[in-house]
Amino acid sequence: MKTYLDCYLCLLRQGLTAIRRAGLCENDQLTVINGVLQALQELQPGQTPPIIATQIHQVIQEKTGIPDPYLELKQQSTQKALALHPRLKKIIAAADDPFETAVRLAIAGNIIDFGPADQYDLWASVERVLAEPLAFNDLPKLRQALDLADEVLFLSDNAGETIFDRVLIEQIGKPVRYAVKSAPILNDATRADAIAAGVDQVAEIVEIGCNALGTLLDRCDERFVQLFHAASVIIAKGMGHYESLSGEGPRLFFLLQAKCKVVANDLGVPVKSLIVKQG
């Protein structure tokens, strides 16, 4: 997805939120924000929003010397989601269609996202996503693709959301590689976050080789890029993956909540829509 002018506003807002959360001094705040303004001016046609967002969060990490400013928030997200895990398992156990229910739960978990908003109501998200129709419903195609696949590449999004992903992975019934960031960025899941969620019990955790938001293939390491190109089915969670990989073809299935106006408009759906979309 290209970077729309409305993304500029959101990226600047994300920058402001992040510098305050990181507790930067006024001078460093100004440096980071001027860096965002500069990066936006230098944006090349077709460049995607995660490129700028990555830059924002990396500069903040440098300036603060704190490699993981979202550590505590991520741990809280994981604990909150883990506390719901027994209820999620019961929902699956009672479901007429456990796979669809698991897909919906994975989308429900996508509400955990400190990019577009500062807070979320996790259980409200679960109830809503179980009840509402999907605005894009490529679930039959996803089911078919998974039936034919030997294994699945699963691109994770945020810490805590990982628990919901685990519930889905248990329903896939094929070997799954669960891709995480190699170092912290925003509240994206790292290996530690995935392990804290117990994903290592149901999938092989692989690192993408960088900590860019979404999946910016030109920054990932060779091993991951090979995995990416070899995969016959890729489940990609969250807006960042839609933004960075929406042109990567029909092997990809995007599972997300369209939490911002720009992504919703790009998809042609109302904000908050639930998406299962083949690339």
Place this chain on the structure above:
Amino acid sequence: MKTYLDCYLCLLRQGLTAIRRAGLCENDQLTVINGVLQALQELQPGQTPPIIATQIHQVIQEKTGIPDPYLELKQQSTQKALALHPRLKKIIAAADDPFETAVRLAIAGNIIDFGPADQYDLWASVERVLAEPLAFNDLPKLRQALDLADEVLFLSDNAGETIFDRVLIEQIGKPVRYAVKSAPILNDATRADAIAAGVDQVAEIVEIGCNALGTLLDRCDERFVQLFHAASVIIAKGMGHYESLSGEGPRLFFLLQAKCKVVANDLGVPVKSLIVKQG
């Protein structure tokens, strides 16, 4: 008032709203927004938000070749406010303290502002401002200053708000010079807007010599700057005047609604607070 980092966000949003309202093509939209980003980067310490906002709207005027993109909105605002004028007069006639009531109505009219928001509810603003306490109440000092003054300089804000100003001017009982922009900018009042509101019937309309938002003295013409420096009492309407003139001393009385978080924080009051504040 200095430009806070939160102002960056608001200025960018204002730019986006304005380029869309003006119907600029995608290329010109990008040029204007890049201009905003550049201007924000080049902002000098102590420079006030109206400097950038002025630049945004002037560039849009240039790019579109439309000198007054807000003409229709201003005319609508004036008509809506004029329709309320008989009710405003009745409120004054029935008031225990007609001067305080007129000051409150002038503040109520300050809701007409296409900078911080896209729409407003004018009558709701009247009812609220008549009922709520003032967060800053320098009304006694304003009364005293007006008693001692031979004449008053009144810095107007927006078209439509002009009708509410007229009601206040009628209660001042001293000769009033009503300062307007010399050319259109945003929905700020020009001579034509003031005349459409009937302000010429109660005050001498003077132009400031430029179309910068707020009152940027270094851009006003010599005649106006002399008037400004000679005035013993200056009533300054709206956030733009507080932003551009808050350091100009006790001759100034700011009448406004603190519609944005930054101005409210700078004043140390909640958003939406009603302000009568001596400079």
